[in-house]
Amino acid sequence: MSAGIDLDDVCCDFGNFRAVDHVNVSIRPGEFFSFLGPSGCGKTTILRMISGFTEPSSGAIRIGGKDMKGQRPNQRPTALIFQNLALFPLMPIWQNISFGLEVRGVDKATRRKRAEELLALVDLPGAADKMVSQLSGGQKQRVAIARALAVEPSVMLLDEPLSALDLKLRQHMRAELRAIQKRTGVTFIYITHDQGEALAMSDRVGVMSHGRLQQVANPRDIYNNPVNGFVASFVGENNILPGDIQNVAEGMASFATPIGTFRARLGEGAQGGRAKLYIRPEHMLLSPQPGAENSVPVTVADVAFEGNFIAVQAVTENGTHLTAELRNDGAATVPATGSRMHMTFDAQRSAILPDSGAQPVGGA
Amino acid sequence: MHKKRDFLFHLYMALFLAYLLIPLMIMGGASFNDSKLPTVYPWKGWTWQWFIDLWHDGRIWYAFRNTLLVAVAVAAIAVPIGAAAAILINSLTGRIRSVLYGVMIAPILAPGAVIGISTLLFWNKLNVGSGLHLSVLGQVSYIAAFVMLLVLARLQSFDQSLEEAALDLGASHGQVMRRILLPHLYPALGAGAAIAFFQSIENFNITLFTRGNSDTLTVYVFSKVRSGITPTINALALLLILFTLGLALWYELARRRRARLEAAREAEGRRAEDAELA
Amino acid sequence: MRDLLRRYGAGLTAGFIGLTVFWLLILVILPNLTLFESSFRPYLPVVDIGGPKDVYSLGNYMKVFGAPVDASFFGITFQLPVHIKIFFGTVYYSALVTVITFLLAYPLAYYLAKIVSPKSLPTLFLLLFVPLWVSEILRSFAWFIILAFKGPLNALLLNIGIIDQPIRFIAGYTPVIVGLVYTYVLFMVFPIYNAIQSLDTNQIEAAEDLGSPWWRTHWRVILPHAKPGIASGSVMVFMLSAGSLLVPTLLGSTSAQWFTQTIQQWMLEALDWNTGAAYAFLLLILCTVFVSLVMRVFRVRLSDIAK
Numbered sequence: 001m002s003a004g005i006d007l008d009d010v011c012c013d014f015g016n017f018r019a020v021d022h023v024n025v026s027i028r029p030g031e032f033f034s035f036l037g038p039s040g041c042g043k044t045t046i047l048r049m050i051s052g053f054t055e056p057s058s059g060a061i062r063i064g065g066k067d068m069k070g071q072r073p074n075q076r077p078t079a080l081i082f083q084n085l086a087l088f089p090l091m092p093i094w095q096n097i098s099f100g101l102e103v104r105g106v107d108k109a110t111r112r113k114r115a116e117e118l119l120a121l122v123d124l125p126g127a128a129d130k131m132v133s134q135l136s137g138g139q140k141q142r143v144a145i146a147r148a149l150a151v152e153p154s155v156m157l158l159d160e161p162l163s164a165l166d167l168k169l170r171q172h173m174r175a176e177l178r179a180i181q182k183r184t185g186v187t188f189i190y191i192t193h194d195q196g197e198a199l200a201m202s203d204r205v206g207v208m209s210h211g212r213l214q215q216v217a218n219p220r221d222i223y224n225n226p227v228n229g230f231v232a233s234f235v236g237e238n239n240i241l242p243g244d245i246q247n248v249a250e251g252m253a254s255f256a257t258p259i260g261t262f263r264a265r266l267g268e269g270a271q272g273g274r275a276k277l278y279i280r281p282e283h284m285l286l287s288p289q290p291g292a293e294n295s296v297p298v299t300v301a302d303v304a305f306e307g308n309f310i311a312v313q314a315v316t317e318n319g320t321h322l323t324a325e326l327r328n329d330g331a332a333t334v335p336a337t338g339s340r341m342h343m344t345f346d347a348q349r350s351a352i353l354p355d356s357g358a359q360p361v362g363g364a
Numbered sequence: 365m366h367k368k369r370d371f372l373f374h375l376y377m378a379l380f381l382a383y384l385l386i387p388l389m390i391m392g393g394a395s396f397n398d399s400k401l402p403t404v405y406p407w408k409g410w411t412w413q414w415f416i417d418l419w420h421d422g423r424i425w426y427a428f429r430n431t432l433l434v435a436v437a438v439a440a441i442a443v444p445i446g447a448a449a450a451i452l453i454n455s456l457t458g459r460i461r462s463v464l465y466g467v468m469i470a471p472i473l474a475p476g477a478v479i480g481i482s483t484l485l486f487w488n489k490l491n492v493g494s495g496l497h498l499s500v501l502g503q504v505s506y507i508a509a510f511v512m513l514l515v516l517a518r519l520q521s522f523d524q525s526l527e528e529a530a531l532d533l534g535a536s537h538g539q540v541m542r543r544i545l546l547p548h549l550y551p552a553l554g555a556g557a558a559i560a561f562f563q564s565i566e567n568f569n570i571t572l573f574t575r576g577n578s579d580t581l582t583v584y585v586f587s588k589v590r591s592g593i594t595p596t597i598n599a600l601a602l603l604l605i606l607f608t609l610g611l612a613l614w615y616e617l618a619r620r621r622r623a624r625l626e627a628a629r630e631a632e633g634r635r636a637e638d639a640e641l642a
Numbered sequence: 643m644r645d646l647l648r649r650y651g652a653g654l655t656a657g658f659i660g661l662t663v664f665w666l667l668i669l670v671i672l673p674n675l676t677l678f679e680s681s682f683r684p685y686l687p688v689v690d691i692g693g694p695k696d697v698y699s700l701g702n703y704m705k706v707f708g709a710p711v712d713a714s715f716f717g718i719t720f721q722l723p724v725h726i727k728i729f730f731g732t733v734y735y736s737a738l739v740t741v742i743t744f745l746l747a748y749p750l751a752y753y754l755a756k757i758v759s760p761k762s763l764p765t766l767f768l769l770l771f772v773p774l775w776v777s778e779i780l781r782s783f784a785w786f787i788i789l790a791f792k793g794p795l796n797a798l799l800l801n802i803g804i805i806d807q808p809i810r811f812i813a814g815y816t817p818v819i820v821g822l823v824y825t826y827v828l829f830m831v832f833p834i835y836n837a838i839q840s841l842d843t844n845q846i847e848a849a850e851d852l853g854s855p856w857w858r859t860h861w862r863v864i865l866p867h868a869k870p871g872i873a874s875g876s877v878m879v880f881m882l883s884a885g886s887l888l889v890p891t892l893l894g895s896t897s898a899q900w901f902t903q904t905i906q907q908w909m910l911e912a913l914d915w916n917t918g919a920a921y922a923f924l925l926l927i928l929c930t931v932f933v934s935l936v937m938r939v940f941r942v943r944l945s946d947i948a949k
Contacts, residue, residue, distance in 0.1 A: 051532055053648075074534045086529035090547045099543070100533035133629040136636035151533055166641055369856075373753045377766070380750055384773050387784035387824065390794060394787060402787050405794035406801075448661035455646045466944050467666055473877065473933060474926060475885025477902050481922045482673035485680050485915060505669035527649050537651030566777030568888050569902075573909060582779050589783060589892055598787075601780045608775040616768060 002029040002187040003064030003077060003154035005050060010059035012045050012211075019045040020056070021211035027189065027204075029064075029154075032181050034190040034198040037208035038234065043191045046208075047157050050189065051080045064154060074103075079148035080157045084164070085140055087132045093119070093143055094128035100151035118146035122180065138169050145180060155187045162197065174201055195235045199223065207231045227268045229353045232278045239284065239322050241277040245270060245352060255352050259316045262294045262345075267353040275352050283349040284324035286312055286335060291344030298322060298343050300335050310334060314343060392605065395598035402595040414599040421596060427584040430496060434571075434580060435564040437500045438507055442560045443553055445504065446511025451545075453512070454519045469513070471506035476569025479505055484574050494576035502570040507563050511556035518552035558615070562608065674926075681920035702920035725904055725921075732901040733928065735815050736883040739822045743830040743879050744872065746823070751834035751871075752864065756843060774828055782821045782889045789817050789893070817893040818900070822883045829882065830875035837871025838864060873940035881929055901925060 005027040012020040020042040027033045035043040048054040049061060052073035061068045068076060079100075088096050095102070097118055098111035106114075112128070119125055122142035132140065141161060148156055158177075162170045178201050181188045192198050198205045199219040206216045207230070215227045226232035233240065243257035245266070253266045255277050264277055285291065298314035301321075310326045312335060322343055335341060394402040398411040418424065453464055471479060483502035484494055492498070522545070530540045546553075568582045575583060581600075588597055646655045682698040690696060706725040758766065773781060788795050789811040796808040811817055841864060849859040865872075890900035905925065909918035937944065 053528060053532075073528070073531045074536065078532070080529070080532045082525045082529055084523065084525060086523065086525040088526060088530075088544065099530065099535070103530075103533065103535040103539045103543075131629050133626065134632045134636070136633060136640045138640050139636060147533070169640060370757060373749070373757050376749055377753055377758070380746070381769055383824075384770065384828075387781070387788060388773065388776060391780065391784040391787055401790070401792055403790070403792070403794045403797070405797045445661045445665045448658040449665060452646070452658045452662050462945070464666075467670065469944065471670055473881050473929060475881065475902070475922075475929060477885060477887060477905050478677070478922045478926045478929075479673075481905070481909060481915075481918055482677035483669075485919060486673035486676040488915075489676055501669055505665070505673075508665050508669075524649075531649070537649070537654055541650055541654055562775070566779065568779060569885065572887065572906070582777065585779055585783070586888065586891070589786060597783065601776075601783065604780065605776050609772065612771065612775050613768075616764075 002185050004029045004031075005155060005187065005189070006060075006062040006065075007046070007050075008060040008062065010046070010049065010056045010061060012042070012049060012054060013057045018211055020049070022059075023211075023213045025206055025213060025216055027187060029187055030185050032178065032188045032190065032201055032203045034192060034202040034205045035208055036192055036195060036198040036205050036235070038193055041208040042211040043208050044159060047080070047159055047189065047191050050076075050155070051078050051157050052076045077154040078157055079151055079153035079155075081144050081148050081159065081161045083159045083161065085144040085161065087140060087143060087147070089132050091132075092128070093130050093132070093135070096132065096143060097147045097150050099147065104151075114150060115146075118150055119143075121149070121183075122146045123176075137165050138173060141165065141173060142176075145177070149180075149184060149186070153186060155189060156181075158188065158190045160192050160194075162192075163194075170197075177201060199235070207234060209234070225267075226278070226351065226353065229276055229278065232351065232353055237281050237323070237325075239279045239281065241279075241320070243275065243277060245272045245275050248272065252347065253352055258318055259296055259320050262350070263347045264294070264350040264352050265348055267351045269354040270352050271354075275354055277350060277352050279345045279350045281311070281323040281325040282309070282327070283345055284322065285344045286314075286324045286326065286341050287344065288341060290342040294347055294350070295342050295344040296322075298341055300337050300339050300341060303334055303337055305334070314341065388605065391598055392602040395595050395602050397595065400594065402593060402598050414595040417594065417596045418599045418603075423579065424581070424584060424596075424600065427579040427581045430578055431565055431581040434496055434500055434503070435561045438503045438564040439557045439560040441500065442504045442508040442511050443557050445508040446556055447515045447549065447553060449508065449512045450515035450519055454516060469509050472509045474506070476506075476567070477573065480570040480573030483570070494574055496575060496578045496580070498574035498576075499567075499571045499580070502574050503564050503567050506570075507560045510559050510563065511553075514552045514556045514559070515549060518549055522548050558611075677919050677923060677926075680916050681923045683916050685914040685916045702917045703924070705917055705920070706924070725901075728899045728904055729901050729924070729928075731815070731899070732884055735819060736822075736880050739819055739826070739883045740830075740876050740880045742819070742823050743827045744876065746827055747830035747834055747875065748868075751831050751838055751868075752860075754831075754835050755838035755841075756846065770828065770831070778825055779888050779892075781825045782892045785817070785821045785824060786812075786892050789820070812893060813895050813897065815894070815898045818890050818898055821889040821893040822886060825886075825889060826879045826882050829878040833874035833878070834868050834871040837868040837874075841867045869940050870942050873936050873942045877933055877936050880932055884928065884932075885925070 007023050007025050007027075010020060010023045011018065023042075023046065035046060037043050045054060049056050050063070050068075052068065052071055052075070055069075063077060073080075088099065091099070094112055094115035097115040098106070101111045101114060115128055116125075119127060122145055124139055124142045124146070127135065127139065127143070132143070135143065144161065162173055162177075165173060174197060177188075177190075190198070190201065199222070202219055204216060204218050205222050207214045207222060209230050215222060215231045217225070222231065222235055226235065229240075232238055241255075241257040241259065243255050245253050246256055246261075247254040248266060251266055252263060253270075255262050255264050255275070257277060262277065290297070296316055298316050300312060301315050302313040304311040304313075305328075307328065309328055312324045312326065314322050314324070316322065324343060390404050391402075393404040395414050396410055396412075397404055397407060398409040398413065399406075449468060453461060453468070456464065479502050483498055483505070487498055487501070488494070526544050526548075527540050530544045535543065566582060567580075568586065571580050571583055572586075579587075585597055585600070646658065650658075681702055682700070683696060684699065684701055686693075686695055706729065707723045709724045710721045711724045711727060712719055712721065754763065754766065787793055790796075791808055791810055791812070793811075795811070796805075799805045800808060845863055845867075846859060849863050850856075854862070885902060886900070887902040887906060890898070890903055894900060894903070901921070902925070905918055905921045908914050908921055912918075933944075936942075
């Protein structure tokens with residue numbers, strides 16, 4: 001029942017503004033795919049183009065191999081879950097869910113039966129005759145999913161549907177959404193600006209910035225092997241050191257920074273010249289002795305106890321701030337503020353990346 | 365310190381209500397007074413005579429029938445026009461919107477006599493003679509603006525993503541209109557129809573110039589008042605007042621009942637929310 | 643526009659546009675253009691229409707300058723053409739009605755918005771709405787009864803001995819003003835109420851807390867905030883008063899003519915529709931000038947006025 005989606009060199013312009021810029025991606029049937037990016041990066045426009053509310057300015061969108069050009073939203077095998085859910089407030093729940101069947105001329109008894117089945121699927125039995133305003137946020141969420149599933153779409157499009165929910169409920173619904181996707185096998189395309197959501201739920205993630213797709217990869221690679229500075233800094237925290245690439249060899253390079261020269265892994269896009277070195281705080285080691293390589297003496301400036309980890313802010317001799325996150329294994333010794341220590345990192349767990357792949361093309 | 369001030373304000377409110385309501389009571393009361401002139405003082409005794417006269421006054425009932433026909437026609441034409449105009453203007457922005465808006469509400473501000481005369485002259489040029497059909501068209505020209513304002517206000521609270529959701533679920537344009545937009549607009553359309561109906565019933569200026577030889581209730585009452593009145597008019601006035609007040613009261617009670625129902629539902633939603641987070 | 647097409651498709655969109663065009667073009671714009679055009683044509687017997695005498699002229703408009711009568715304004719007596727006198731009388735007394743309704747309505751609107759307990763508000767509104775549900779003709783008819791020579795007011799005053807001769811109330815402009823104020827005062831109350839109601843009560847309390855006397859609080863805080871409401875109410879009351887035909891005819895006398903009555907005489911008694919059109923056009927100009935003036939003085943837009 002599920003279908004793959006191909007975006008083939010898709011652009012979308014609003015006047016002078018290029019909202020989506022030459023996006024190419026193939027989403028596999030049955031995949032849970034997320035577009036991740038800050039607001040205004042073009043991810044919602046992509047969703048609206050797939051659902052048919054916006055036409056691409058150039059390029060092609062294919063669903064299940066079929067070109068969607070000129071197909072209106074009501075002719076596409078997609079179902080969209082809106083950010084505000086867009087449940088019909090004047091219809092009882094069961095009519096909401098079976099609306100897609102109603103407009104296809106399905107008779108009332110069948111519709112009612114299908115609505116009950118779907119309510120059971122989303123774990124909300126007995127709500128059929130309630131009105132939308134009688135439900136809680138999480139229940140409305142389930143109704144929206146059931147309504148979208150009722151038309152048996154091959155592709156489900158979700159526009160930040162969890163953003164209105166309370167934090168605790170949001171985490172619960174993540175697992176729920178993932179489970180429903182696995183149960184139904186429908187291709188899910190999920191839009192979010194929340195990296196936690198994207199990484200936790202998706203099979204693959206596409207990170208977007210300024211209308212461009214920066215990287216498409218599974219969550220682990222997005223986090224561990226970002227292709228450029230934007231992806232690295234949008235997903236997770238980093239220590240960022242600007243500098244110059246020297247002595248490139250076998251995917252590694254020497255990197256000269258104001259606080260010393262380090263050996264580090266050379267990222268995909270970096271060739272030579274100016275670049276930045278990215279080191280995750282949890283990959284920074286803090287010790288009284290200097291390490292064998294990539295070590296820099298620091299003074300501990302601040303220690304914050306965060307529960308599952310301890311964040312240590314430190315300053316180098318020339319005033320550069322570095323952060324290390326130490327796992328709280330229950331026995332970790334907390335360094336004292338003002339103590340002189342060394343920060344060390346593994347060359348394989350750092351990356352030299354081009355300045356940023358996130359330059360806007362087109363107008364403002 | 366505020367006590368004295370509040371007392372003065374309460375007193376003023378009471379006097380104002382008296383000022384508004386006593387003339388109407390006098391008018392209504394005069395329909396029961398056994399006096400040839402419509403008055404309540406001096407009181408000459410209770411009578412039903414004027415209601416009986418009213419019942420036998422054929423011209424009044426004829427005028428009443430005309431009034432109802434015109435009012436129904438006006439509501440039937442003004443509501444679709446006003447709704448269409450509101451939907452149209454709601455989708456426009458910038459300069460076109462403000463110009464169009466100005467043209468639409470100008471008929472509300474224009475004197476009825478001007479609307480009546482211009483309607484008469486225009487249709488006369490097209491060889492359409494005067495009569496109640498012209499009264500209908502003249503009245504629609506400004507009553508549609510009231511409907512437009514009501515529907516426009518209602519559209520402001522309309523979530524357009526509902527229409528997109530319906531389209532996405534496969535609804536046709538007609539189904540979006542019938543199942544999503546119109547149900548949302550029903551309260552405004554109902555209120556618009558009611559306002560159109562009552563505005564039409566009480567319209568005098570436009571009707572006077574366009575009616576030809578036909579009478580409506582307002583024109584008839586007017587001519588009666590000028591040519592010498594009997595308390596029959598008072599009897600009619602009282603019945604009309606009671607009729608409209610009854611409708612207004614019924615409408616208000618229905619509105620309150622709906623509001624209570626909706627409040628109860630929302631309370632349940634909040635309870636479900638709390639239970640979910642606990 | 644594109645938005646409409648996307649939502650409702652070509653058929654429904656064409657329907658919306660068609661209905662709106664029918665309204666604005668056929669019912670509003672073309673009739674008014676006809677009015678304008680007709681006002682420059684002479685009133686002719688049917689055989690002469692389209693003939694050599696049927697030419698555009700200002701003749702109809704010049705008729706307002708005919709028939710001078712005595713007029714007095716603040717004690718100065720001078721000659722004035724009768725229709726001019728009626729025209730300015732209408733303007734003057736309509737403005738007076740507007741001022742009186744404002745003075746009556748402002749305290750009430752303030753009371754409803756800021757003093758009365760919210761619990762009794764729905765009931766009060768229901769009571770206030772009663773006269774609005776009663777048609778205009780019946781409201782003026784009520785005063786026609788009260789003010790009649792042999793009416794209840796005279797009878798009451800005679801009986802309790804305040805007067806010993808019945809007073810002819812229905813003479814001059816006074817009863818017209820009484821009737822207009824009664825009929826239209828609510829059109830002033832509600833817009834001002836809406837405006838004051840949107841004022842944060844904390845602002846009033848802050849002003850009082852800073853030691854401002856009540857009149858200064860009203861002058862500096864509440865009145866400025868109520869401006870759009872006052873503008874809206876004033877426009878409604880003035881327009882309705884100047885355009886009223888019922889109230890002046892019922893409660894006026896031959897000595898107190900209203901401009902709408904003059905128009906009506908040209909139209910329905912003299913059957914001179916062209917001059918009637920010219921006079922109606924003058925009334926329309928008056929109203930346009932008044933609305934623009936209010937918009938300028940109160941610095942509000944049309945969309946603030948029509949709500």
